[in-house]
Amino acid sequence: MSRFQATLDAVAAAMARETERGAPASYIPELAGVDPSRFGVAVAPVDAARPPAAAGDADVRFSIQSVCKVFMLTLALERAGDALWRRVGREPSGDPFNSIVQLEHERGVPRNPFINAGAIVVADVLLADRTPEAAILDVLTLVRRLCGDEGVGCDARVAASEARTGMRNRALANFMAAEGNLRHPVEQVLQVYFHCCAIAMSCRQLAAAGRYLAAAGRTGGCDPVITPQRARRINALMLTCGHYDASGEFAFSVGIPGKSGVGGGILGVVPGVASLAVWSPGLNAKGNSLIGSKAMAMLAARTGWSVFGPLDDPAPGR
The missing domain is CATH 3.40.710.10 (DD-peptidase/beta-lactamase superfamily)
Structure with a gap:
């Protein structure tokens, strides 16, 4: 035992x-x-x-x-290195995870990669030179390797549920896009974000x-x-x-x-x-x-x- x-x-x-x-x-x-x-x-x-x-x-x-944000950040740091920190901060937010208030004051740069806005920027980093499906698979491949189980996947119903109801996340993404802190179409970025959040373990x-x-x-x-x-x-x-x-x-x-x-x-x-x-x-x-x-x-x-x-x-x- x-x-x-x-x-x-x-x-x-x-x-x-x-x-x-x-x-x-x-x-x-x-x-x-x-x-x-x-x-x-x-x-x-x-x-x-x-x-x-x-x-x-x-x-x-x-x-x-949002536990998936740890694995997304791990990949993003390997892809972008310390350049990531020019687009996402490293400070506690002091606000709810889906708040838009600080984005308005700080010109579209999220306080940290673990609030929703920060993870959406991380999803944008993971999209570089990839389709949304490939970026999602990259995260799944890492998670499967780490836990030693190729059966880990996304819950399609949860991902679809988030896509239907995730208007606040769309607001965050569109605001950051308007400030130039997203490089890919908002819906593609959110597709990656929603599917990563829907990983079931x-x-x-x-x-x-x-x-x-x-x-x-x-x-x-x-x-x-x-x-x-x-x-x-x-x-x-x-x-x-x-x-x-x-x-x-x-x-x-x-x-x-x-x-x-x-x-x-x-x-x-x-x-x-x-x-x-x-x-x-x-x-x-x-x-x-x-x-x-x-x-x-x-x-x-x-x-x-x-x-x-x-x-x-x-x-x-x-």
Whole structure:
């Protein structure tokens, strides 16, 4: 048995007792009906010879939504290098993930690559010399390689649902296009963005896919994905920007780099140790998984993984 298994079983049991579970993202019709009682958790040690440990609904696939921005950014940095930062900033936004306010003040340059506007610019970078279908396949190929599963794909119904209802994302994209920060047609850029958000994975797959960020840019400690410097920078952005305008609270209560998505998933990275994934579809007021955030805090406390030092155990009844 994995040395993490008892901890994961305890976390899953504690989360099952939680009565306040948030609500799924209702503005994406295909996500609105997901059962909020679901919860999964998985931990993938840096050593790839040790398979991920998991508990709960860890093998149920869900729409990773904005967690995909980590993988999109990884590819974009390989394609564009540091020139990317002339088009996307590296600062926390302090605003909701789909806000247009700062774009107006900052002439179409998004604050960071993890808010929607920033990820749309990243999608534009990934489109260079490619069709939308090829750019989507590039992201899928990376994710499949990272998690070791060629069966990972996009949920076509979720992608279509986002395309029908994603008017705010169209507003963000059109504003940036007007400011000259998109190089391709808006609908092509959004096609890439929506399909990447619609990638469906389980907690076990997602934890395995994030392993390279815990292993200085390598899978299993040997196969290079990105440089150690870029892995460190992505982790830094996850810590400071990965939960939108709740990033400070996540750093305060959990203390590890993490990236959330409105599908209810959270990818966490403990450099040199492991990557971890949780999923529960009910969201809090900031658009992050309510139960998933509590589970991450409990995991960090019980393992001592917070990068800032020991945390109090937030488990119910303690």
